[in-house]
Amino acid sequence: MPPVPPVPRRGRPLHTVQVLGGGSACTGAHVRSLTAGLVARGVRVTVCAPAGAELAYGFSRVGAGFAPVSARTEPETLASLRAVCAGADLVHAHGLRAGLMAALALGGRRDTTPLVVTWHNRTLSQGFRARLTRLLERRVVRAARVVLGASSDLVERARRRGARDARLAPVAVPSAGRPRSFAGDYAGRDKVRAELGALGRPLVFTMGRLEPQQGHDVLLTAARAWRRLDPTPLVLVAGEGSRRAALQERIDAEELPVRLIGCVTRAVEAVRMLAAADVAVLPSRWTARSPFAQEALHAGVPLVATAVGGVPELVGDAAVLVPYGDADALAAAVGGLLADPARRAGLAARGRAQAATWPSEDGTVTHVLGVYDELAAATGEPLSEPVRV
Structure with a gap:
C-alpha cells in the first residue's frame, strides 16, 4: 500500500x-x-x-x-x-x-x-x-x-x-535486527544453546525487569517441580532490577535450575536466545501487548503466559495461558510442553500464524x-x- x-x-x-x-x-x-x-x-x-x-x-x-x-x-x-x-x-x-x-x-x-x-x-x-x-x-x-x-x-x-x-x-514490535528462527537449523540452535550452557537439556527462557509485578517469584516456585524432570531444564532469566539479590538468594538456597543472566543490551542477542529455547515463559501480573510474547510467537517458540491484561487477545489460541500467581499451573504447563515435542511443534506453527495477523x-x-x-x-x-x- x-x-x-x-x-x-x-x-x-x-x-x-x-x-x-x-x-x-x-x-x-x-x-x-x-x-x-x-x-x-x-x-x-x-x-x-x-x-x-x-x-x-x-x-x-x-x-x-x-x-x-x-x-x-x-x-x-x-x-x-x-x-x-x-x-x-x-x-x-x-x-x-x-x-x-x-x-x-x-x-x-x-x-x-x-x-x-x-x-x-x-x-x-x-x-x-x-x-x-x-x-x-x-x-x-x-x-x-x-x-x-x-x-x-x-x-x-x-x-x-x-x-x-x-x-x-x-x-x-519493531522488526529491525530480528534474526530468523532456528527452524531446521540445528547447528545454529545448538551453537547458541552451547554458549548458554544448555546442551543436552531443555531450555526455558524469560526476559523482563526483575521487579515484583513481573512474577519471577512464581516462576521460581514452579521451578521446584522442574528439578524432578530428567533431564532437568535450565531456566534462563534475562533482565535486571531491584529483586535480583532476593531472587538469587532463593535460587541458591533452594538449589533451583535457574540462572539470572542480567540485562541483554543488544535486542538481537536477546531474540537469538529466545529462538534457541524450547519454551518461553511470561509470568507477569499484568502486561498489554507484551513485546516478549510477540517475539516468542514470531520466532515459533511455544509460549506459556499468564492470562492477564492484553495477553489473551494478543496470542489467541497460540499459547498456553495460566492464571497469574498459580505456580502449580505454570509448572504443569511448562512440564507438559517439555514432555510433548509434537504439541510444541503445533504451538510453534500456530504462533507464527497468529503473529502474521498482527499489525x-x-x-x-x-x-x-x-x-x-x-x-x-x-x-x-x-x-x-x-x-x-
Missing part, C-alpha cells in the same frame, strides 16, 4: 510533537518506529524526551527534530515543552507521565492544538499511590482529544476515567496518521477539557 500523504494545514505539512517522559524501552522503540514512519510520509516530527532517549533511539537519525526535556513536571520543563509545542498542529504523548506534561504545557491551547495520548502500560500500585494514579489518569484522559490504548482493558480503563474518545491502537510497523503508522488527519481536519469544536492542578 502506498504511503498515505498527511493532510496539509495552511499550505504546509502536518507538524507533530511526540512527547516521551522516560517510560519503558518498548515505548521508546515504538516512538522511534512511529517517528520514522511519519517522517517518511512527509510529516514534520519533533520528539521531546529526556536526553538519554536520543542516545538510545536516535530520533534525529530518522529525520526528526529532538528537544531534550526532563521527565518531571517542573516549571522549567513545562516552559521548554510549551515553547516546542507552540508551532505544532498536534501533540502526541506516550504514557501517563508524558500525557500530564503535555496537558499542562499546552494549557488552553488544546482547543486549537489537539492532544493524543497513547496508553502503553498500567501503573500497579496500592493505597495512596493507587489513589494518586487514578487522579492522574482521570486528568490526563480528560485532557486528551483521543486516547489510544495498547490493549482492550486499557481502552476500557480510559473510558471509566472519563475519556471522551478511547480507541484500541495497533502497536507493532505491521507500516500499518501502525498508517492508523496513527489517520487519527492525526482526523483531528487536524476538525474545526469549530473544543478539542479538550481543561487540566487543573
